[in-house]
Amino acid sequence: MLKTLKSYFGYTSFRPLQEEIISCVLQKKDTLVLMPTGGGKSLCYQIPALLTEGTAIVVSPLISLMKDQVEALQNNGIIARALNSNNDETANANIRFECRQGRVKLLYISPERLLAEINYLLKDIHISLFAIDEAHCISQWGHDFRPEYTQLAVLREQFPHVPIIALTATADKITREDIVKQLAMRDPQIFISSFDRPNLSLDVKRGYQQKEKNRAVLEFITRHKGESGIVYCMSRNTTEKVADMLEEHGVSTAVYHAGLSSTIRDKAQEDFINDRVQVVCATIAFGMGIDKSNVRWVIHYNLPKSIESFYQEIGRAGRDGLPSDTLLFYSFADIIMLSRFASESGQQEVNMEKLKRMQQYAEADICRRRILLNYFGETMDHDCGNCDVCRNPPQRFDGTILVQKALSAIARTGQQIGTSILIDILKGTASADVIERGYDKLKTYGAGRDVPARDWQDYLLQMLNLGYFEVAYNEKNHLKITEAGKKVLFGHEQAQLAVIKREEYPSKTTRRKKKTEHPAPAPVIPLAFEDEDQSLFEALRALRKKLADQQAIPAYIVLSDKVLHLLASSKPTTIEAFGEISGIGEYKKERYGKDFIQVIRRFTSS
Known part of the structure; x- marks a missing residue:
């Protein structure tokens, strides 16, 4: 796995979870991967595709996405193709011929095209795995639902022994369950990478x-x-x-x-x-x-x-x-x-x-x-x-008792209420819903009557954001207490809440009298690479642009900005040293090494 990673993609180590996911796919297990954008999802199916006999079928919703991925793979020396309506029929016929000959490692295809080819091309070739990219599109709960994705369960019926890997950058718990169900995945291994993008x-x-x-x-x-x-x-x-x-x-x-x-x-x-x-x-x-x-x-x-x-x-x-x-x-x-x-x-x-x-x-x-x-x-x-x-941090106070009152009321209703009834219970408001369900008999009824309803709204919003309860929108938006919430409810941890500051929208006249004060803008963090030569970076960028234009591909596919920064700071002057830079695989070393080394030598010798 590491040899393939270095040889094709130029990296010497995996990011968190990638290695486990790849092993799982190589063992032919169904796998669901949640990784943030830019977290390295593609490698999770690209490396198994390179290490397994046959062609990996990658289902992708957009032609532009396929084009980008295929160009990047080809520029790493990998035989990848996209079968779609942007190609003319001759091009598509050639791609089918290459697939039948077993030459294509990754075939990108839209869900519509996949369904059209399922009884023809896909039956004629050896398929190593199915990768369903942007898998949230399959779920009606997902933010980008696509009806054509819902027919993909047919893959499991027609190819029962081919592993399925579904990948998405955004899916909450309900969407995840739906993806597994819609794809008829068998006892899938679910990997959830950290969604933190600290940069x-x-x-x-x-x-x-x-x-x-x-x-x-x-x-x-x-x-x-x-x-x-x-x-x-x-x-x-x-x-x-x-x-x-x-x-x-x-x-x-x-x-x-x-x-x-x-x-x-x-x-x-x-x-x-x-x-x-x-x-x-x-x-x-x-x-x-x-x-x-x-x-x-x-x-x-x-x-x-x-x-x-x-x-x-x-x-x-x-x-x-x-x-x-x-x-x-x-x-x-x-x-x-x-x-x-x-x-x-x-x-x-x-x-x-x-x-x-x-x-x-x-x-x-x-x-x-x-x-x-x-x-x-x-x-x-x-x-x-x-x-x-x-x-610009707000002031905080010990809000443990407020949190306990709210969570206690949620617990005493069997976690069967939404926020408006919760506030009625806390305020001791005898609304029709509260009386009808007998919530006015609860111990917590009226326990928060000293706090204005508007402030309760704000505190509950803070509690939700701090992760003390979650909203089950597939259960009429009922509030459910989380593990973190239980720790506060049972007195094992304290809860810090922010003091409420009301921000009013100034009227036009007030606005004229007094310019609204706004917090200072975020500082632009400089890109720090030790000993980087800025003029060398610009020269490398110009060379990259020239090489990209010659091949009619985007510049970042030749080498990424990060690789250029690394080159401008470590200044390798031999092809071997060039190939040691993170993000430069064998193919790129052979293809671009000479040109880049020439520019670097010009700068280091002057």
Whole structure:
């Protein structure tokens, strides 16, 4: 496994969980993998594919995603192909011929195309494994549900002995269970990697008017001079307005949304991937197919509809592990608009609950990273120091008794209530629901009447974000006490809550009188590589661009920014030393070593 990793991908060690996952797939066990964007999911099926006889079939939802992955694999000397509608029929016929000859190691295919080929090509070839990428698309609870994915259970019927590996960067507990069920997975091994991306800074700005917002966006982009980034907007109209504003200020920008022709969208994506534009302004239609490792920042011009969407979108920054910044704006107008979308959707309850959690993230006054991780079932016992809340911390107090009162009320109702009834019980409000269910007889009825209902809302939001209870949205949004909550409830641990500070939205007149004070912006963390020669880095970047243009592939597929930084700091002057750099495999060493060594020697000898 390690030999294959070094030879093809240029790494000498695995990231957490990769080795265990690969072993599991090699033992032909069904496997479900949850790993954050940029966490190294692809290697989990690519290495088993290289170590096993036959062709691995990779089901992927987007043509752009397939193209990116196939180009990257081919550039590592691996025979990979994509069978899709973007190819002409001659190209697809050639790919089928290569597959039947057993030459293709990885075949990327859309779910629709897979179903069309299932009784033809797939029956004629030796399949080593099925990898279902973006597996959350299969679940109706997932944030990006795709009906065509639901027919994939046919793989288990038709190929009972071929292992299935399902991979996703975002799936809560309910979505995970649904993926296993929909794919008819047999006793799957489930691997959940840490969702922590410590290299991403997290900032939220609330209640900004449009002019202030535009000013803040321009300031932010100025601090990221020449660095690639994405601005996500809620509507098509906004993407165009923001792009025009940026262009007026000299920032090269492309627009991407579903209202544009596929030609214009493809051009926007290609221009961004190939560094011909610095920024892309997009609706959420953009990005799932982007594997660009050097996106340095992501701005959300509006509130996203769910934490899953938000997490996946910010995850497009800093995939190379280098420091990257994220900024989220939101206002009441966003919440009203998104609530309308959610209530008009086919899954009103689920979408409203997910929006509520997104809003809670934006309004929170505890470490934002802890909230994100908690949403994906992961607890962190310290604040991150790399979000706006950590940089401007609120005051705290011992809220153990408040937490115990709330959790006790949840426990005494058999964990069968939502937040509004819980607040009625704590306040001692004789509402129809409370009386009908006999909750007015509970010991905790009225135990929190001294706290205003609005404050209870806030404290419960903090408790949820601290991971003391979770919301089961497949059980009428009932509150369920977690293990962390039980420790506080039974007096084994204390709970620190934040003092509530009400942030009012200033009226226009107040705003004119007094400019609203905003927290200091997140510092841009410099990319620190010891002894790096900046002018050598720029020369290597120019060479990479030239080589990429010659092959008509994105520059980061030749070598990533991280590899260029390593080259500019360690300055290898022999082909062998070049091949020792992390991220350079045998194929890249042979193909590019001579060119890069030439540039480095020029700098070291001068």
